[in-house]
Amino acid sequence: MKPEHAAQIATVIEAAKARDIKNVYFVACGGSMASLSFGEYFISKETEVPSFVYTANEFIHRNPKGVGENTLVILRSHSGTTPETVAAASFAREKGALTVSISMEAESPLCQAAEHIVHYNYKDGSDAIDGEVGIFYTLIFEVLNVLAPNEKYKRVVAQLPKVGELIEKNIEQFADAANEFGKKNKREKIIYTMASGAYIHHAYSFTSCLLMEMLWIHSNAIHSGEFFHGPFEITDYDVPFLVVKGDGASRPLDERALDFVQKFSDKVEVVDIETLNYGGIDEDLKEYFGPALTGSVLRLYADALAEHTGHPLSVRRYMWKMDY
Template sequence: MKNEHVQQIDAAIAAVKSLSTVENFYFVACGGSMASLATGDYFINRELETPSRVYTSNEFIHMNPRGLGKNSVVILRSHSGTTPETVEAAKFAREKGAVTIAISMEETSPLCEAAEYTVHYNYKDGSDAIDGEVGVYFSLIFGIISALSSDEKYQRVLSQLSNLENLFESNKKQTLDRAYKFGMDYKREKIIYTMGSGAYYHQAYSFTSCLLMEMLWIHSNAIHSGEYFHGPFEITDYDVPFLIIKGEGPIRPLDQRAIDFAAKFSEKVEVLDVAELDYTGVDEDLREYFGPAIVGVVLRQYADGLAEHTGHPLSVRRYMWKMEY
């Protein structure tokens, strides 16, 4: 990892450690940025006793959480650093006295200027993983967890993040043919449901909202595997397509139950089994921490496969960036 990134992450972690008590964490962003931050929220809640919550930026301001104050840590993200709602959320949190950490590819952006601490990442279409958005963010999150916990495994997570680049490339190669076959098989579908649980639910949400709906104009909904049987499963039929992430860790039985039912009644169930991915260089007990990062890269290939076979480039928009809204 480049020295500038290390220094920024270390400064942010030191600010968190300097608090007499960390009362809560808030993860604040919009769209895909919110989905990426939610992975950190999942692991904070999983590994620490400190409460954590994800907010979409505008809601965070209007909600004005009662617990927000000088012992709060607010982590915000915007790829460009210009998302107006997130910039305002950073100003709002800082006025409340919280430690504010902005994550962006643009160090001179309004978001980074509004927050007290900046964590910058490189952006090269998914390459340069350790200095890219995933590597930098995971270094920050597990650095914070390690600083607030005595468990040695988080230090091992941090040391093994250097494998991300190789893991991304090996898993892209492993799943390329399957992803493009998915694009060919599902190219005429008007709706595709996605499903997952735990940290992987946020990947399902991001795939649904940012890739299928925003970029490909395919109707979709992200369904939590544990909630599938509490209403959504009634839409299951032989011609209803699902893409289901079968995760690693304690949530795996939730996903398997949903897969078993969906596959019983639908002929269009695509399962992305995280356990089948390549984890070379990652300790067995750390795989669940790396899985969400790898799945994000693989799902992007599924979107590329759909784009290739539908003839709809992922860069095309109707409204975004083209008008005031």
């Protein structure tokens, strides 16, 4: 991590220590909201501090009563220009919350609206995806160590520099499987994704931002624990599923749902998080690194669909083309 990023995070942590943080809100839209959700997952799992995820516009309109001077609000927009998130930063700051904006643009409207910023140099390629992941995860685990100090969080931060190399190794490991998935599913009009725990956020991002937004393929992110409470009725031999079989506490939920769809569908793709390459990561820390590595793996599956369908991920009908 570059000194400037370490200094930004250190400033945030000192501010958090001075506030006696009672609750944490993660606020963003789309893929940025999904990426922040991992912070909510670990804070709610590991600490007694209430933690919430909001899409930016609802955060403003709902106006949660718990937001105040002992609240930490972390916001994110890749460009730093998402209007709803910029407005949410100003809204939270007006309510006295400690606000932190994450963006690739240090001078963006979002960063200007928040009290503190943590930015990554994605635009010039000097941080790219591994640096972006490392910076965000460092922030989250430093915050965790403020809320509920534990030596393992320091070990996570110390081992985060390995993320870039591990991302590359996992991309290589899953490349062939992703390519086969793209080849087999290139004519599918709908692909369901399923996951639970920390990985439901990956399923949401894969569904909404990659399949629907970028590839125009109908989809829905189904929580494995909710699969048998309605959605399983759509299962049939010709219905495609991509199942993220997670690690950790919720893995049995994924296994139960996967057992069912494999009985009745001939089109089931499994991304098993336990098979990821975790080389150099302490055994008791793997559950923290799985979510950091999975996004790049799932992106391979979208890239393969784009390649075999001839539909570039950059194509849009409405985004960037009109006001809405």
